[in-house]
Amino acid sequence: MISLPQKFLEDMKKILGEEYDEFLKSYEDKKTTGLRVNTLKVSVEDFLNMGIFNLTPISWSEEGFYYDEDEVRPGKNPLHEAGIYYLQEPSAMAVVPNLDIKEGDKVLDICAAPGGKSTYIASKLNGKGLLISNEINKTRVKALGENIERFGVKNVIITNSSAKDLEKIFKGYFDKIIVDAPCSGEGMFRKDEGAIKDWSYNKVLECKSIQEELLKRAYNMLKEGGILVYSTCTFSREENEDVVNEFLSKHEDVDILKMERLWPHKIKGEGHFVAKMKKASQTESKVKTTKIKKLTSEIKNFREFEKSFLNIKIEGNLELKGDNLYLVPDEYPSLKGIKVLRSGLHIGTLKKNRFEPSHALSHYLKKEDVKYVHNLNLNSKEVMDYLRGNTLNTGKSRGWVLVTVEGFPLGWGKESNGVLKNHYPKGLRIKY
Numbered sequence: 001m002i003s004l005p006q007k008f009l010e011d012m013k014k015i016l017g018e019e020y021d022e023f024l025k026s027y028e029d030k031k032t033t034g035l036r037v038n039t040l041k042v043s044v045e046d047f048l049n050m051g052i053f054n055l056t057p058i059s060w061s062e063e064g065f066y067y068d069e070d071e072v073r074p075g076k077n078p079l080h081e082a083g084i085y086y087l088q089e090p091s092a093m094a095v096v097p098n099l100d101i102k103e104g105d106k107v108l109d110i111c112a113a114p115g116g117k118s119t120y121i122a123s124k125l126n127g128k129g130l131l132i133s134n135e136i137n138k139t140r141v142k143a144l145g146e147n148i149e150r151f152g153v154k155n156v157i158i159t160n161s162s163a164k165d166l167e168k169i170f171k172g173y174f175d176k177i178i179v180d181a182p183c184s185g186e187g188m189f190r191k192d193e194g195a196i197k198d199w200s201y202n203k204v205l206e207c208k209s210i211q212e213e214l215l216k217r218a219y220n221m222l223k224e225g226g227i228l229v230y231s232t233c234t235f236s237r238e239e240n241e242d243v244v245n246e247f248l249s250k251h252e253d254v255d256i257l258k259m260e261r262l263w264p265h266k267i268k269g270e271g272h273f274v275a276k277m278k279k280a281s282q283t284e285s286k287v288k289t290t291k292i293k294k295l296t297s298e299i300k301n302f303r304e305f306e307k308s309f310l311n312i313k314i315e316g317n318l319e320l321k322g323d324n325l326y327l328v329p330d331e332y333p334s335l336k337g338i339k340v341l342r343s344g345l346h347i348g349t350l351k352k353n354r355f356e357p358s359h360a361l362s363h364y365l366k367k368e369d370v371k372y373v374h375n376l377n378l379n380s381k382e383v384m385d386y387l388r389g390n391t392l393n394t395g396k397s398r399g400w401v402l403v404t405v406e407g408f409p410l411g412w413g414k415e416s417n418g419v420l421k422n423h424y425p426k427g428l429r430i431k432y
């Protein structure tokens with residue numbers, strides 16, 4: 001039995017009363033593990049028909065399933081690298097469905113790394129509308145970028161800013177906002193002993209004050225009728241009901257639609273808190289749109305690449321930042337004063353006399369969009385060789401080739417003289 005902080009236990013006893021013993025007993029159970037299907041790449045039905053893992057549905061998420069980590073390791077499967085699912089703690093999957101995402105919505109995820117909620121929102125947006133996925137931490141924002149890229153998302157802007165700076169430009173702008181706040185992580189105790197060591201009551205109070213500030217600033221960025229979801233993976237009353245109730249006491253124009261706890265002794269999950277609110281008043285929005293210059297001769301080499309290697313034409317607004325070419329969202333707000341990691345989909349880099357497609361593009365495309373495909377079997381040695389960064393002998397010389405596993409893109413290779421040179425990014429190569 002893991003040893004839990006005394007003050008935490010006392011507080012849980014106060015909240016849970018008669019249920020306390022049952023709650024305590026849940027710490028003897030094994031942690032729960034889940035995966036969520038990326039419907040941008042594969043339907044839930046087709047994914048299940050592949051029959052790769054033994055899965056059980058998670059009742060609160062259409063795309064979510066439990067797996068048993070003693071039986072399977074979906075994180076070490078080439079299909080994970082292909083981005084057709086995301087590993088996510090099951091109760092965390094209960095948050096995004098509360099946002100009632102509609103294709104075309106403008107959504108802000110203010111605490112986004114490593115991207116569990118953002119990738120879920122992106123698959124619900126289905127390439128339409130806009131997601132601003134923000135993470136304040138410079139290191140964590142990189143992991144967020146990789147996960148968004150693996151998911152093949154085009155209509156996302158990844159920012160590395162504070163809520164204060166975002167609020168300066170986005171007042172009254174968003175249809176939906178999620179504040180998945182930094183918290184004392186009491187819901188992590190069963191899966192991560194480090195979270196127990198890091199816990200203190202001071203941390204609870206510190207988090208509370210950050211949460212209050214995030215909620216207040218996020219609310220100012222919501223438009224009239226917009227939905228805001230506040231969530232944590234902790235159990236303290238201070239960081240959950242107290243944050244929301246104090247916020248409500250200062251804002252008369254908020255309809256509280258839900259305040260719910262997911263307890264580990266009541267559901268099969270590690271636990272979460274979710275509050276859903278609706279804004280009844282108007283906040284004037286002065287968000288400007290970014291003007292896009294039409295590119296023609298500057299991107300000649302890209303158009304040549306497109307003609308030679310793709311079966312589709314990439315339509316939409318293209319923007320050059322230095323040598324890097326991006327497909328930016330149709331809804332493209334001006335981001336002056338905001339640190340941006342990525343605006344939309346990185347398509348590739350213009351080099352002297354040639355164009356080099358990006359890894360992000362390989363994940364956005366479908367196999368039928370590309371002229372030359374080298375497909376690998378899930379259980380082949382070759383697929384592991386590719387993910388380790390090795391060259392492959394294909395016996396062909398076709399130039400840029402999309403390497404896929406069971407038809408799902410993994411990355412690029414460049415073929416000449418019968419050999420495929422590996423373009424799988426060095427930082428992502430597997431070490432096992």
Ligand SMILES: C[S@@+](CC[C@H](N)C(=O)[O-])C[C@H]1O[C@@H](n2cnc3c(N)ncnc32)[C@H](O)[C@@H]1O
Nearest residue numbers: 111112113114115116117136137140180181182
């Ligand atoms: C619970 S995690 C977010 C998890 C993420 N939504 C997901 O589903 O993968 C909270 C995040 O808030 C970030 N954070 C910490 N302090 C913050 C602050 N003052 N303002 C905004 N974000 C903050 C942390 O770096 C962390 O990545």
